[in-house]
Amino acid sequence: MTRPEAAARPQGILDKPYRLVSIGACALIVIAAFEQLAVTTIMPAIAxxxxxxxxxxxxxxxxxASGVIGMVLAGDWSDRRGPVKALYASVALFALGLxxxxxxxxxxxxxxxxxxxxLGGGALTVALYVIVAKIYPPRLQPKIFGAFAAAWVVPALVGPFIAGVVGQYLGWRWVFLGVVVLVLPAMAMVLPAMRSMAPHDRLEPDGRSSTARALWAVLLAIAILGLNIAADLDGVARWVLATGGLAVALVALRPLLPAASLRLRRGLPSxxxxxxxxxxxxxxxxVYLPYVLTERFGLTxxxxxxxxxxxxxxxxxxxxxxxxxxxxVSHRTAIRIGILGATAAIGVVLLVTALELPAWVIIxxxxxxxxxxxxxxxxxxxxTFDYSTPAEQGFNSSALAIADSGGSAIALALGAVAFSVAGAPGSQPxxxxxxxxxLVAGILALIVSARVSQRPRRA
Known part of the structure; x- marks a missing residue:
């Protein structure tokens, strides 16, 4: 490469031709982040x-659970027709739900x-991931995903506090309706960015049936909802529904993820x-932190x-x-350090709750x-992208988001069962x-991280 060519090469995610896409995508992340943090804060009052x-x-x-369906549909749509229209549809559903x-x-x-x-939020995640995979070179991908996470900073700083104040003085409904108002200018920023993308070349079908995957996603969502219902039952019915729901959820997950993911094969499956x-x-x-801090520690x-x-x-x-x-820092090392920190934090919360230590330790x-x-x-x-060919980017992005949401939903359901079995709702036990x-789930993640191998980066 000649020196002028090297100088002209984009060095950052805010250089052309990535500037508009980066700003527009991060704006949507800010909206989604505010909504998620706000709902977690005010959910006790809503309930x-x-x-x-x-x-x-x-x-x-x-x-x-419903997000899994959106992820599957958006992943298939993105592989066949590109991620732009999938993004538009996802934002519309997200606003309607609000x-x-x-x-x-x-x-x-x-x-x-x-x-x-x-449903809309799940599709939104996959569409943004595919946009990143298709237009950013591998060397810029850690930076744009870092920017996505950094887009949580402002909502994290003010979102929970604002949600608490709005819920306390204006009512929790305005938290949802206010976010709808913010979606409109965010999409206005995204539109020019999406128009700047090159037309998508349709890919040949990769052998996966989009209809079959959608049906498996629906089955997974039903199983997850059944798991949550189990927490409200008593006696044998609770354990029958919980066991059956977990079994069905794992069966439904299998075709939605890369082969051998549930067997923890080294590489992408792990x-x-x-x-x-x-x-x-x-x-x-x-999701239980605001609950325990308001119920057990008396915080607003x-x-x-x-x-x-x-x-x-x-x-x-x-x-x-x-x-x-x-x-x-290699991907594997960064991942293991991160999992260790997250698991240690869960251990701190458990210890503080069990021993009734000061609430600031939890924070x-x-x-x-x-x-x-x-x-x-x-x-x-x-x-995940390092393991993906261009034809697999939609499926693997969808699988990653499904694992994220599906794992969270299943863990929430099983945690709810533990919550109801251990004692009266809101009690210390x-x-x-x-x-x-x-904590057990975090330890398992740390163990599985030992099976993650580093893959040579794509050019």
């Missing part, structure tokens, strides 16, 4: 207002809105499985949201840090958890049981 405390975990697991949830008079209707919202375990461990603990919703704020800031900051480190400990997730997540995504389950 009490709509008389739905028994469905607390389902309000989180439901959109994760409107339904924000105007819901009852908990079932609220859950229906969350399901629609999850990368995908590890992502599911890590996501499940972190999510199944995080706004103060409880600080745990999520600090964690989000740490997540974004460590994501930027790993992007700057580049090849100086500080969750900062460590966010830093660990931010260090590991971008490298897991980049390693119920929280201890849930956090103990999350």
């Amino acid at each position: 009490r207002d709509l008389d739905g405390l028994a469905l607390y975990a389902l309000a989180f697991a439901g959109p994760l 409107v339904i949830a924000g105007t819901a008079p009852t908990m079932p209707i609220f859950l229906a809105g969350r399901l629609v919202q999850g 990368v995908i499985a590890m992502r599911g375990l890590l996501a499940g461990a972190f999510m199944s603990a995080e 919703a706004a103060l409880a949201g600080l745990a999520l704020s600090f964690s989000g800031v740490a997540w974004g900051s460590s994501s930027l840090a790993q992007g700057r480190l580049g090849d100086r 500080g400990g969750w900062f460590l958890g966010g830093a660990g997730m931010g260090f590991a997540y971008p490298r897991i995504t980049v390693l 119920s929280f201890v049981a849930t956090f103990a389950f999350s």
